[in-house]
Amino acid sequence: SPMDKAGSFDIQGKGAFFIKRIDGCFYNVVGLPLRKLYHIFKKLGLFSIICFVLVLCGCSTEYNLATKQEEKYYYNTDKEVIMGQSINRQVEKELKFTNDPLQKKRVEDIGKKIALVSDRKEIDYHFQVLEEDTVNAVSLPGGYVYVNTGLLDKVDNDDELACILAHEIGHIVARHSIKKLQAMQSFSILRLLVAVAPAPGTGEVGTAADVAFTQFLLGYSREDELLADQLGARYAKLAGYDPHAMITFLIKLQDINRRMPLQEKSYFKTHPYVPDRIRVVKQELGEPISFDDYINIEQQPHKQ
Template identity: 35%
Template sequence: MIAWQAFLTNYRLWRRRWFYPLISLVVALSVCLSAPLPGRAFDLLPLLFQGVQIFQLSNISDRQEVDLGKEMNQQLSSEVRLYRNPEVNRYVEQIGRRLAASSDRPNLPYTFQVVQDDSINAFATLGGYVYVHTGLLKTADNEAELASVLAHEIGHIGGKHLVKQMQQKALESGLLTAAGLDRNTAVSIGMQLVRDLPRSRKNEFDADQRGLKTLSRTGYAQSGMVSFMNKLLGKGSTPAFLSTHPATGDRIDALKRAISSQPTNGRDGLDNSIYKTNTRALRS
């Protein structure tokens, strides 16, 4: 009798444990397969059976974002020429990691890479991947100015700006389905956006403010961000870094106001001679 009662109790617990999750899965699949889909038909079950990874960009996890960023990095590695000097790469990596630790998303496995290109440019993709051109490294006069650029790009990652752009692009193109995006489509859209370097006024202001906070928390001089932007505006032709970044003058004014309202004692990175020593390989 006792054994029979124990069996019934265990059976009820087992049924409760598996019944409701099973019902939830069936309902979720029914919604995905029956919901009206924009642009093109989407059959989820074949993709599931093929092992295709589906990304829901509206609530993408850090792990999924890093996974997409890794694949984008592999494609970019065949499109850009990475600068291989170990001293310069270690220096940039050191600055980047110092900033990332004080950023909005410090738990991402950040990767900082130097691109051998004389244009003054820097960009970020997904999951902590940041790229800076040798032309920009040569243009900066000190570590605080370089750190301000890296902090700005980290700010884009903190705000998930590229993820949001990818979602909007997929929606406009009719590629976003009720289930989300498959891996290849997501990477393709991300790469297209990175190549085109689209910049919205809202995202740039947000990345500036996030970057300034990161710069301040890390102890770098806030003036580095303003001085670097002013330096670029003073050049005869518009650098790539600014040509895709709208309203630069307004951004500088906004940064000055933010610095005035929340000044810090940070003075790190203003020694020009130390910076030149650490980047001397670029000038040899």
């Protein structure tokens, strides 16, 4: 999945864990291939793994204004910004940016207004327009937001665009990408411990852990989307835009999705749970919830 989705990939047999950021662009979140780490720790023993984990898990505790909780991070803000800069350089190499200065200025102007009222003002936000036909918008750690030209063609007004940008800023404020990176790292260490220090039944445990972790990531993504929508509606309103435009945009794209084949990098591929999201935004705005909102029925998209 593009950008804001975490996943593990075995690239050219190296057995490393990566984040896939936009199609074809990967970022190594462990630093060393797991297969190489496995052989190293197999020789050095369990004590070396414990030392490695203690070093890796040195983290800071910060108050997250989005979740209203104290949370632990392997990556502080400075490290997050550096990571975002690194991934952004890869994006610049792999993808084409728009040559339309008016499109770029529109996105930047609206994005900056949203960023000023967000709960995370200690980072600089960067807004770019990608020359992509698919209807999508994505974000990176450290303040990077990308909007496809295909999405700009579908928005009817600045209010809808503001809500989309506010949603992506919500992901950054809540540090969703960072949390996924940490989840992937923690899981890679768990798998390494099971592999190097096996015990009776650990094969089954490892398989179960794979399944459980996959389910965890799926559920976590759903919660991410709902929180980003809540924050997005709030930030759009604070910046002077109509937050109800988020609902109209989601309904419009849901209708498009029902009538057209689902593209690999489409908005609905990377931003699922649309009925749930419409309901949550309505709740955030104090709107009445309909029966359809509660039963959460969505027609399945067409397959290519």
